[in-house]
Amino acid sequence: MKIISIVSAKGGVGKTTLSANLAIALARSGVPVLVIDLDPQDALRLHFSASSTATQGLARAALAGVTWQDAMLNTSSGCRLLPYGSAKESERMDFEQMLRDHPRQLRESIARLNLPTDTVVILDTPPGPSVYLSQALTASNTVLIALLSDAASYATLPLMHSLLQQYCLNRPGFDNYAYLVNQVDNSRQLNSDVEHLMRMQFGARALPLVHQDQAIPEAMACNQFVGDYDPLCRAAQDMKAVCAQVLDLIRLNDRVAA
Ligand SMILES: Nc1ncnc2c1ncn2[C@@H]1O[C@H](COP(=O)(O)OP(=O)(O)OP(=O)(O)O)[C@@H](O)[C@H]1O
Numbered sequence: 001m002k003i004i005s006i007v008s009a010k011g012g013v014g015k016t017t018l019s020a021n022l023a024i025a026l027a028r029s030g031v032p033v034l035v036i037d038l039d040p041q042d043a044l045r046l047h048f049s050a051s052s053t054a055t056q057g058l059a060r061a062a063l064a065g066v067t068w069q070d071a072m073l074n075t076s077s078g079c080r081l082l083p084y085g086s087a088k089e090s091e092r093m094d095f096e097q098m099l100r101d102h103p104r105q106l107r108e109s110i111a112r113l114n115l116p117t118d119t120v121v122i123l124d125t126p127p128g129p130s131v132y133l134s135q136a137l138t139a140s141n142t143v144l145i146a147l148l149s150d151a152a153s154y155a156t157l158p159l160m161h162s163l164l165q166q167y168c169l170n171r172p173g174f175d176n177y178a179y180l181v182n183q184v185d186n187s188r189q190l191n192s193d194v195e196h197l198m199r200m201q202f203g204a205r206a207l208p209l210v211h212q213d214q215a216i217p218e219a220m221a222c223n224q225f226v227g228d229y230d231p232l233c234r235a236a237q238d239m240k241a242v243c244a245q246v247l248d249l250i251r252l253n254d255r256v257a258a
């Protein structure tokens with residue numbers, strides 16, 4: 001089993017969109033996928049047309065002391081979804097306290113799901129430092145740092161690197177991290193300049209770029225995977241390339257481990 005978290009210090013860079021589209025792209029390539037929403041916004045389910053009442057969600061299941069098995073949903077797109085759920089404010093606070101008290105709870109809860117060994121688990125996280133982010137970093141084999149190609153995202157890199165240092169690097173079981181630059185708009189010079197700077201700095205850790213494409217919000221509004229909504233659009237092609245490279249990353253790690 002491989003656990004991949006999608007993280008960012010800054011909000012609104014596309015973590016949830018990328019998590020959903022990567023999960024579906026991986027599932028379509030034949031990999032068993034579970035995508036988990038660790039964000040109290042509970043927005044990941046919107047990409048899968050799952051209603052907030054369809055399940056109790058992971059926060060309430062954890063508070064009730066039951067396995068997350070019953071909170072998992074099968075989606076029509078081929079991957080399984082574990083939503084955060086519509087927890088009340090007091091439940092959210094209790095759940096966060098529980099996570100603070102048990103720093104490995106996420107990892108252990110995923111292990112208890114007894115997923116097939118070739119499953120890829122994708123974790124969507126809220127922006128910035130939080131108990132969800134530390135749990136996700138502690139549980140992950142691979143971390144994908146999502147960014148926009150702008151100065152504000154670039155400025156958050158030292159924070160992400162210090163969190164990686166604290167929770168991932170040198171931890172047994174941690175494989176690697178990579179950068180996922182989203183919403184690239186090559187028609188804007190500043191955007192292209194920052195993107196160029198980032199690619200120089202990230203080197204082999206840079207995943208293929210995802211361009212800004214109206215097809216992404218349109219696909220979501222139609223409850224569709226961007227690759228189904230418009231298979232020839234830029235974002236669909238980009239997601240295909242990202243999926244292929246993520247698969248390479250996972251297989252490369254397996255070869256190194258063997
Ligand atoms: N490549 C893209 N092209 C166009 N729009 C995009 C792209 N990626 C994401 N978006 C849009 O950007 C907005 C923010 O995306 P999303 O909610 O996935 O970000 P997020 O990082 O999960 O936000 P948060 O930090 O609040 O969790 C959404 O409206 C989404 O449709």
Ligand SMILES: [Mg+2]
Binds near residue numbers: 015016017039043124
């Ligand atoms: Mg999000």
